[in-house]
Amino acid sequence: MSRIIFHVDVNSAFLSWSAVKRLTEDPGCVDLRTIPSVVGGDVKTRHGIVTAKSIPAKKYGIQTAEPIASAMKKCPKLVVVSSDFHTYKEYSHAFIDILRSYTDILEQVSIDEAFLDVTSLKNMDLYSHLRENVPSFSKEPENAQILEELKKPFPINLAAAIRYEIRTNLGFTVNVGISSNKLLAKMASDFTKPDRTHTLFFDEIKTKMWPLDIGDLFGCGKKTADRLRGIGIRTIGEAATYDPVLLKSQLGDRTGEYIYSSANGYGSDIVNTTHEDAKSYSNETTTSSDITSENYDSDMPPIVRKLSESVSRRMKRDNVYGGTVSICVKTSDFKRFSRQMKIADSTNDADVIYENAMILIGNLLTGENGLFEEGIHIRLVGVGLDHLDDGSYRQGTLFDWVNIYQEDIKKEKAAEEKNKKLDAMEEMIKNRYGDGAIKKGF
Template identity: 30%
Template sequence: MLQLKPTKARVIFHIDMNCFYASVEMAYNPKLKGLPLAIAGNPEERKGIIVTSSYEARAQGVKTTMPIWQARKLCPNLKILKPNFPRYQAASTEIFKFLASITPYVEPVSIDEGYIDVTDIDYEGGPVQLAHDIQKTIKDTLDLPCSIGIAPNKFLAKMASDMKKPLGVTILRKRDIHQKLWVLPIEEMYGVGNKTAEKLRKLGVETIKDLAEKDVYVLKQLLGINGVRLKNRANGIDVRPVDPDAVHDFKSIGSSQTLPEDTTDELELFQLMNELARNIERRMKRKEAVARTVQLMIRYHDRKTVTRSKALPMYIDDKEALVRVAKELFQLNWTGDPIRLLGITAQDLAEKHQVAQQLDLFTYEKNVEKDKLNSVIDELTTKYGKNPFIELKQKEKTDNTIYPRTSFQKDFLQEFLKEK
């Protein structure tokens, strides 16, 4: 890992692309500029939700995660496009290549945002001019807008980039947090979700200032170590480095889907579990990962959500094992009420090469069956001169590249590594 010089006060940028998917589409087709535009999957089905939208659409009330029917009601002239993930990935790769040409300290955190450490860059005009020039270069070369936060640490840089959109450059120093940060409602703090905000409000924490001044023992009792972390960040304390190697980290792989209609049909629910597990298996194979915990998420018709997990005695990486555990959790926890959404997540991941193979009778028999299948494939390859399954596998890969479900934001990071 690259090491930073500790003697200098750090200067961190958070680069946040504005309405990224919509902006890429507008750069690709300038006729879309100025129109209320949204990117959404499955426009014909209820499960279709808004992934992102242009500022013109947002001005009419269209928001991310909003159902398409609701967005159309608010904005009848809304233009909706299906996601084009290869297009977004290509644009993101160019952005991060450009950032990597400025400094080796680049940490992508998703397809449309990342941190860079420019502490040791001697730039004429200083960090603020550098931020403006980065912003202008990305806009001029790719026709994509971004906002940049400048701060002494990652948390403050992230908060700063959110303060002015689009095309903002915002400085947030520790001495500024009383005027710029503490006045914000608690739910606007990065790292505080709706559930955490609800818990904090019960303690009388309404603003980030309230959190910064709250007794640390009370916060730890409520939120565990995360309470301590949030209090530190509310006070402008964040010692995390910009880590170029953080792109390697992944802790879970999940897949979820909303059903076309709320249902209690077990056959339909089990079929969906198989599909979700198949998605997870494919991604685990690609990452050469194995999991030791399986989590099931059930969201009911009234949006009440329950998550349950089970730790396993051995690592798994196949669909059958994922489904087996998911069904067990389902049968133990389903209330019988209509279900709106199911999700499965493989957790406690490890890389295969770091885990010794664990063979019991079940996995031994399974490996034998795989060996038999591989032998048949080898025979067919010898007979026909090529593997007859390659075409089918490539088609599946192509389809999943165009229409991935829940993993694209994280999976692109691995592709970014390959481009470096």
């Protein structure tokens, strides 16, 4: 039996969550979702990339990941709000909690989207669920729309219930894509937005998916899409009917096989409920001003130090160690460069991370044939550790032994002080009450 897979995706998550928070704090303020607005930080601090946009902003041609300055040229009255990851985390948890109230067969793939396997929910009593979980739900005229949607066949009625509960309880909307596998469910959720349910089953692929631009195929990156257009493949349907052998010859075996099978709608129907441990720890920041050869000595070390300490704190919290230090930089023309090095002993110590990161960055930027020789400016810096372990196989260093020795000395001194106090108290009692007044225990 084919499975029924949902892909639930928050509409313009960061912007929606920012809008909901503002409305909660001030119900009279303008809803960011109804005006040209973006989430993108503060232009002055150079955290100026569009991370989310409203539908009105989209009409101006504003794109995700473009610089704020560019977006404001397209729309001078554009409202820009800063990122608020604390709020995002709160709303994300609430969003996932609602999804889990329907099924535990859930795979969260990002902060604002998840796959659900709802195959077994065909006979779920949606009316009872909503009465229990949505205080305002009732069979009153004001709920006529949801009551009508609940009369539709499974799984459309289930998707309607999920959308209604999230919209009513949390104040933002989601799209639900429905299919028999994760790929098609994901594709369906990206159809018309916001607050919509779309299906994309195998018998709908030719009419709903094949006419789409090849760049809309999930997993087809910009470079791959450009290469496909270069050989005359402009739509998903053209990729689906192209000779798979020729596709592999143009894209390589792995990519060619993926494009061909995905364009024909084949994908996994397994919703993975397990959470994988982190495979690396990293942090990066956009600099407040470009780092050049002139200000490198004064501006780079504090940035790398702060990033190293952040990575170290998270690793110590999780009690893990890393054996490979890595760095990355992004240039003023948005090109990314990275370097990494294996260290002698895995670590989560901020000083060790910092020292090795500075060596890597120094070689990349100021070494022979370094980027600074080409006059390149740096606008983003990142530090990370991977090849993780739990510390079981760490080889003791001189510093480890020094720390152990110092701890032993402290313990010995504490014991000596304690014994001196006990001896003094014993002597005082004997002087006052006689030698037989106190005896040592064994």
